[in-house]
Amino acid sequence: MQFTSEQRLDDGVHEREFTLGEIPGTLWTPESPAPAPLILMAHNNGLPKGEARLVARARHSAAYGYAVASIDAPGCGDRPRSAVDEQARAGLRRAMQAGEPVDEIFESFIGPLVEKAVPDWRTTLDALLALPEIGGPVGYSGWTAVGIRLAVVEPRIAAAGFFAGGYVPRAQREEARQVTVPLLFLLQWDDEGNDRQRALDLFDAFGSKEKTLHANLGGHVGTPWFEVEDGDRFFGRHLK
Numbered sequence: 001m002q003f004t005s006e007q008r009l010d011d012g013v014h015e016r017e018f019t020l021g022e023i024p025g026t027l028w029t030p031e032s033p034a035p036a037p038l039i040l041m042a043h044n045n046g047l048p049k050g051e052a053r054l055v056a057r058a059r060h061s062a063a064y065g066y067a068v069a070s071i072d073a074p075g076c077g078d079r080p081r082s083a084v085d086e087q088a089r090a091g092l093r094r095a096m097q098a099g100e101p102v103d104e105i106f107e108s109f110i111g112p113l114v115e116k117a118v119p120d121w122r123t124t125l126d127a128l129l130a131l132p133e134i135g136g137p138v139g140y141s142g143w144t145a146v147g148i149r150l151a152v153v154e155p156r157i158a159a160a161g162f163f164a165g166g167y168v169p170r171a172q173r174e175e176a177r178q179v180t181v182p183l184l185f186l187l188q189w190d191d192e193g194n195d196r197q198r199a200l201d202l203f204d205a206f207g208s209k210e211k212t213l214h215a216n217l218g219g220h221v222g223t224p225w226f227e228v229e230d231g232d233r234f235f236g237r238h239l240k
Contacts, residue, residue: 001127013062020127023120024078025049025071027128028062035135036067037239038128040121040150040157042143043070044166049077053221054142057228061141064232066239067134071124073117073146085109106167110145114169118149125156139235144202148172151179159183159238161231164199165191165220176205183211184234186227191220 006016012031017024026049030036039061043054049070058068075081081089088109095102128134137158140147144162151157152175160179164187185203189196203213212234216224 001131009059011059011063013059015059020071020124022079023071023124025069025124026055026058028058028068029133030062030065030067032065032133035133036065037137037139037235038067038069038125038134039139039141039235039239040125041068041070041141042073042117042121042146044143044163057141057231060228061232061235064236066139066232066235067128069124069128071120073113074120075113075116103167107169110167111169111171114145114149114172117146118153121146121150122154125154129156137239139239141231141235144168145172148175148179151181157181159235161234162186163223164188164202165194168198168202173202173205176202177207179206180208182234182238183208184231185211185213186223186231187213187215188220188222189215189217190222193220 001018001020004017004019009015014029016027018027041058043051049072061068072079075085092102092105095105129136138156139159140150140157141161142163143166145168147160147162149172151160159182161184183206187199
């Protein structure tokens with residue numbers, strides 16, 4: 001892991017950009033003499049790590065006392081897209097504009113994206129836990145499809161917070177039964193791009209003995225800010 005830039009933000013959070021092979025990422029750490037527990041934070045469907053809402057959540061959680069890391073998934077953010085990726089995304093835009101079904105298009109690129117992103121997250125986790133300022137345990141927050149797979153294959157994930165606003169491939173809907181860590185699931189009741197009943201069915205499928213559903217009125221980007229604060233308290237129960 002190579003740190004390429006760093007700055008101390010006005011809330012006392014230390015923000016550092018890093019590269020790990022071909023993986024670009026950002027690490028936010030609190031002002032603390034003791035190693036901090038870690039939250040891996042991913043945006044739905046591979047939006048870039050620098051997206052404003054993700055950065056705001058990350059800074060808030062770091063100020064609360066967590067180390068927070070985000071990376072760009074393959075083909076997202078600063079990472080190049082293949083011609084196949086570009087074609088799939090163009091097809092998705094056309095279908096959505098025409099009001100046509102989009103599930104199979106999502107399957108064609110979100111499924112492979114999950115398969116590529118999860119090994120990158122595990123490699124990043126290895127490197128992060130080797131840093132003296134990070135002590136674990138580890139939580140995951142954000143993109144549901146990647147989070148399901150990580151929670152199934154990565155025993156170091158102790159708790160997870162999922163956002164029910166991104167497409168979840170069929171493979172991950174089946175894997176949901178294998179998720180057993182404590183879970184907080186956020187649902188925007190009027191999300192125009194998310195099938196409400198499918199999200200409720202997914203929550204029901206999770207195998208966790210401790211799982212909580214928070215549903216709020218509003219569209220896709222309308223998640224209330226207090227959910228960020230509740231999320232930090234949720235992780236506090238399981239990571240601190």
